[in-house]
Amino acid sequence: MNAHIESFHRILQDDCLSLYDFETYGEAYETVTWFMTFYNERRMHSSINDLAPTEFYKKNLIQPILIKAVRL
Numbered sequence: 001m002n003a004h005i006e007s008f009h010r011i012l013q014d015d016c017l018s019l020y021d022f023e024t025y026g027e028a029y030e031t032v033t034w035f036m037t038f039y040n041e042r043r044m045h046s047s048i049n050d051l052a053p054t055e056f057y058k059k060n061l062i063q064p065i066l067i068k069a070v071r072l
Contacts (some may be wrong), residue, residue: 011039 016035029055041054048067050058059065 005019012032012035016031017028020027020031022031042052044052045056046068049065053057056065
């Protein structure tokens, strides 16, 4: 489980936090909130067949989709 968290923290750092110089906590909060929505709804994830989570969810409702096994 820790590897997944570490992976997410790296993605957050590389794709969000390192791109901006925040002057206030509010700016950082707004940007991270936007990124979390993007990450959880629109960003393609290799673990779910390179689909965005919302796209995967909709397709999976119609017909179950096999996904890659996650090794812990």
